[in-house]
Amino acid sequence: MKKAKWLFALAIAVLMALPLAAQKTELTFWTWRPEDTEKYEKLLATFEKQNPGITVKISAFKNTEYNTILSAALSGGSGPDVFQSRAYGGLETFAQSGYMESLEKWVPELKNFNKDVLRGATSVKDGKVYGVPFASQTLFVFYNKQIYKELGLKVPETWDEFLANCAAVKKAGYQPLANGGKEGWTLEVMMGSLCPNFYGANDFYDAVVAGKTTFQDPRFVSAIAKLKELTPYMPDLYMGVSYTDMQSAFINETAAHFIGGSFEAGYFASQNPKLDFDVFPGPTAKKGDPHYVSIYADGNFSMNAASKQKETAAKLLKFFAGKETGDFFIRELQQVSAVPGADTSASPYITKVLSFQKYSTPYIFLVGFRYNQPTGSTLIQAALQGFLAGKIDAAEVCKQVQEGIATYYEPFKKK
Amino acid sequence: MISDLRLKNATPGKKILIIFVQVAFICYSLIIFYPLFNMIMSSFKSTRDILRFPFALPQKLDFSSYKTVWVDRGFGRFFFNSVWMTTVSMIFVLLFGSMAAYGVSRYVYRMRTAVYMLFLSGIMLPLKAAIIPLFMLMKKLGFVDKPISVILIFIAMGLPSTIFILSGFMKTIPKDLEYAARIDGCNDWMIYRKVIMPVIAPAIALVTIYNAVPIWNDFFFPLVFLQNPKYKPLPLGLTNFFGQYSTDWSLLFTALTIAILPVLILYIFMAKNFIKGMTAGAVK
């Protein structure tokens, strides 16, 4: 009898200890955005309040070293429970190495996500989803409304109108374009913002991915050639103008246009709250044609396949897939959240960006050709630098890209 | 010593040479001081002003960014960590390095060249190349997220070049010095300690600077191995100011100034001994 009593007491103690143990659960979370750490802490505080007993420890790493550190930690069998992961080819690296947990069974909410955005979190090898997408990015042109007003300019619809506006801005003594070419990736962004309307957006994308055409298609060559028409409006010695210089010129209102991506807005606003800017999609050849914009999934939240507390980690991922996180991305980070149904009413900017997405096309080299070396991005970035510096012509740019990709891309090999 | 090169009593050709040399030295000093001055001045400016007027003077000496960096961003802690980690690493680099240099330069034995080459091969490739196996190793040893991981790596990074430079100097010391000490009853440790080390003191100054500066400034290994803020060194603090699409230049320059000043002050105080040490010894 006494024994039974003891056992009962023990059972009670164990039962009581269980939630106590759960109270101590600590999740680790890694991000490559040190600039957002404070804001993330706010978001995670909401999560912790909703899930008593779970605490989340956030570590932020320098963006450029993030992948290296993550691969070292994951191959060493440790690493965070939940982490930000890159989209497309960057996801493939970790997913196919078996370091990521596939999420279909953990986060059923993923079913409601936009298919295009989900593509950035899906492995092309096995078709499984390895991440909760957090934001999509759209490429277009920022312009300074104040300068436009001062010079009486209208938002350009066609390429010729765009060039005319640039000429007018230049005449008035402003810098028409902020863009330079010191970093190759800013040139790829420029290509992604302006070229789709000239290479035939999705028609060309689908054809080239299927191997039905090549990058030496005249449509693509002429689209690339268009970029050269902008050089008179780029800053002096534009090949030496870095990304930081570009941002600085637009923020300080010396430049009227900035060809970039939706991710810029937050920084512009924080650095110069008085800056009155708006955006327009890449101009077209003819008036009335639809304006296509390149879009891509920025990144995801993923789960470490070696995590010792997957149930708890899944709770955090479900939270990241929920409306609170979606609203947080729009409100606090000025990013286009990937969460379906997030509230965009607070931000006219994001409402506008979403309206551009009616005519969207995948950001061609990132979405389609960043899975093997040399990636389409590596090739186009270097070639565009040669092109804008005047060392090679548009046909040669396309030839270099085509030949580089053809070394591994099966659909091209048949030709 | 060679004779002084001065304007007095010089031939006209020499006078031109001397003036040319002076102009070159003065210009070079200017392009050394300007960036230093510019960096310190930038730390008093806002990010926007740094980008807008990079070469203008700050409007006022505003120390608020120093407070932000030192207190709010925890640089006081980072600074302390950097100091002790660098010191501990350097003590072992110099001790183990000079001992090994003695071992490969003052004895004649069959494996000598092989051992020397083994050490030498350690400088040939940046250790970054081996980061993944290194991480696994540290994990097996249980050193991940402990300062010892980074200190061990710093010691290992410093040893090969230390051994290479010090053994070069030790080879030039005449054997007679050693024989004399041996007759006085010194054992090998005492010879190393009492005879050889004092002679190569200037070379010690050289390897200290050669190794301490990269160790003080390295951010890669701490970034990989130390996640606990308690153990983070200065350069790791610097990486917090680099965003994916934005850099906080104002705080970055403040932090850079904080990182360079102690080294600079230490150097200015030590310069006399350091240079004297380097140039007065038996360096051949």
Add this chain to the structure above:
Amino acid sequence: MNKRTAERRWILFFISPALAVVFVIILLPLFMSLFNSLFSWKQLIRQDFIGLENFRKVFFTEPYKTRFFNALKNNGLWFIITMLIQNVGGLLIGYFLSRRVWAHEFYKRVIFIPVLFSIVAVGFLWSLYLRPNGLVNGFLKIVGLPQLTRAWLGDESIATFSIIFVNIWRWIGFPSLVFLAAIDNVPMDCLEAAWLDGATDRRVFFKVILPLIVPSILIITVLTIIGSLNVFEQIYTMAGLDGAPNFSTDTIGTLFYRTAFGSVDSGNPEIGIGSAIGVIIYLLTFLASVASIVGLGKKEVEL
């Protein structure tokens, strides 16, 4: 016999601490990663043994071949320019300082200050100075040479040279002081003998001083070889991991890092190929260092 054993014990005592650390922390992981070059890789997971296939790819197939030899050419440039300007310059600086020119004590201290800077700080500051509307171009405009303004870091034909010059700015103090130390220690009797023969300054420099400081030249040369083949941080902070623009500043260090770990803005890791490039850097550095030690070592004996 007894004496031999004692000596062996002392040798072990002196070299084993350093040997243990270097072996465990450097050589072991390094050889593990070199071992990786003999395998095929599926992303970050090692697959099958494929012998020297990765090396064959680096040397003989596109695009690796073009990238590798382009990078190697830049490492060659780094070595030649550093030897010619930094080391010869350092030798001259050391020489004039040893002649105690006016304010030499001051210069001795100043010249070493940039050596204390972190490469990161140097990279940022000089990127600011070298940008199109930066300090350097501003200076050229003021002195009436606007035709010389350039996109120093953005022009394919000069970007590498700009970065090398920044590095020389940073590091020239090091060889200067090493050579100053060496020259100051040239024995007085050698110099006096030369003066008695009525030798000119130039003759003394070439016939007496230079041969006597060969050991210092050797150390500096070997460190320059190693430094030039391992250039990484300088490029990384001023031109980025891709060796922009258009690979014109790429070196085998950046190529290696990019291939082994991937580059955020453009590509994914290929560990097998990356490790093979690592092995090649290793062998090249080793051979070049040994060759210069043997070559210059001979000169030393001839004296």
